[in-house]
Amino acid sequence: IAGFQIPQSFEHLDGISVAEWVNQGFPQGLYDLYFLPFAKSSLNSPDILSAGELLQFFHFYFFGNPEGLAFSGTKDDMGTGLVQPIVTAIQQQENQIITEATVNQINYDQGKINSLNFQQGNSQNAVPFWVEKNQLLSNNEVEYYGAGDRVFIAATNSQEAMSLTCTHQGCTVSKQDDGTFLCPCHGALYNEKGEVLEGPAKRNLPHYKIEQKNNNSVQLIALNPVTLEKTTTMEADYYVIATDVPGVKQLWGLIKGNNNDQIYQKITQQINQLAVADPFAVARFWFDRDFAWEHSDFSSLSGYKLTDSITLYHHIQQQFIDWAKRTGGSVVELHAYCYKETEFPTQEALLTTFEQELLEIVPELVDANCLHRELVNQKNFSGYPPNSYQQRPETRTEIDNLFLAGDWVKMPFPCGLMERAVSSGLLAANEILNQEGLQRRTILTVTPEGLLKI
Structure with missing residues (x-):
């Protein structure tokens, strides 16, 4: 944990799962307290998560944060606190963001992406x-x-x-x-x-x-696609595919042109082997009353069949704080970072279990009225199974003007999850700057090893 070297640590630990690694004699109490919740917070189940990836995550987050495994949260929702300021900053630089765009073809020839075609609009379209x-x-x-x-x-x-x-x-x-x-x-x-x-x-x-x-x-x-007004062709000097795993697979399948050359076939093989983790679920509940709570407003949980964490949004985000002041109610969110579909095959089963476990966690809500509930349930998060590190694509591809970014790319230094996605985007930008003869940005990461070097 105190020393993580790439690629040596992966060569040693990427071949076994976290569950197999623990069975080799790792202290069960330490695993239950720290590593099991941390493994699941990667949205990967311990039985299908590479031990090398887990130790990279733990090394990065533990050594990269002066509070250890404590984190700060935004006072507003993600859209208000993060996405919209980024959009504003991009637009202030006279750049354009195209929303509701569906790519229907990427044109490739002679080892280069020449253009892409897209349609704009959120109606059903004719893209398979x-x-x-x-x-x-x-x-x-x-x-x-x-x-x-x-x-x-x-x-x-x-x-x-x-x-x-x-x-x-x-x-x-x-x-x-x-x-x-x-x-x-x-x-x-x-x-x-x-x-x-x-x-x-x-x-x-x-x-x-x-x-x-x-x-x-x-x-x-x-079946009945809405014919949009036009298809737009965009030509650019460089292209960065920065999506989740299903997204990059969908886009890669839309490439047309000389698809038989060795470069294209190599990248295709790398993208096809990218894995998706078990599904995750988030349930948010609005109640007509508040309750006493002596723990952190975001707390990891252990020992429940489904629930991995609880968040009291009426304590931490302004819009819910204001709503609670007006109504006297509460807004509670439960997370299941990764669950087995064999145990919860339907969303009805998810909601029923979430509600049962919430009442176990907060018994004061037994007599409360649930005013509203919302569920987010997706299976699109990156998987990190054993023996997958070596085959991952890197940010720079052998196609001169194509770069990849996301939490699924192979990185040259320890990082994970959102931070890996951001860092890979910075690496992609640096590659473009370098090709244009411009200065690259310095990217900071954690010290690979040594407690006293942090």
Whole structure:
């Protein structure tokens, strides 16, 4: 822990999982207190997380913070406190941010990205996409694809699929015994065709055509795509793909041109082997009363079947502080950093368990009224399984004007998660500056080893 060297530490520890590493004699009490919560906070389950990655995370966060494993939080929501100031800063430099853009082709030739084509608008479009089959939910009559809040259903041997994402606030609806579909979050009800029967949803569930199909996945395209006004072609000197793992896989599949050269094939192999972790879930509840709380307003938890942490938003973020002052209520959020789909196959199961465990954690809420609840449930976070480090792509690719950024790239110094994503973006920017003959930015990281050198 006190010394982490790249690549030596990965050569020694990347071949085993955290669970296997602990079984070699690591003190169980220390593991339960620090390493298990920390491993799960990487959104990777210990049984599929590389021991090398865990020790890199721990080394980076423990040695990179003067308070150890204590962190500061924003006083406003992420959009207000972080995203919007970044947007404003970019626009003040007379740069452009294009929102609601769907890339439909990336043009590649002679070892270089020449341009990309995109359409703008959030309506259903004619760009196909792949979704993996959900083996846990599928049966002889219907097949399910996707996970979390992005699930599709199709009758066996049908050429059409339907989205199960509620058009109200994005929860996943579940099929009932009478053939209808019910939203577990706010009660919207759809008939067997996905047409709204009862609110609060206003729009029907969208349908998709099955373009291609194999044993493990299906390619879908909007059944009735909205034809947008135009396709825009953008040409640039450099391109940086900075997305999550499903995003980079989707974009890479849209590259057209000389796709048979060795450079393209090598990067394709690296991107295809990128893993996605177990799904995570976040449930936020609004209650009509407050309660006494003697712990930190953000606290990690251990020993619960689903819940890994609790946050009291009416104590830390201004909009919820103001709401609590007006109403006397409380806003509580529970996190499940990574859970097994075999144990919680539906969002209804997630919400039920979250509510049960919240009442165990805060018994004072047993008689409170829940005024509102929201659920975020996704399966798109980067996976760090054993033996994956060596095959990860780096920020600089062998395509001269293409760079990669994200928490899934191979980095030359210890870092992880959001900090790895940011640092990889800075490395990409430095590569572009270097190619333009400009000075590169200094990037700071933690000392690789030595307690007295921190």
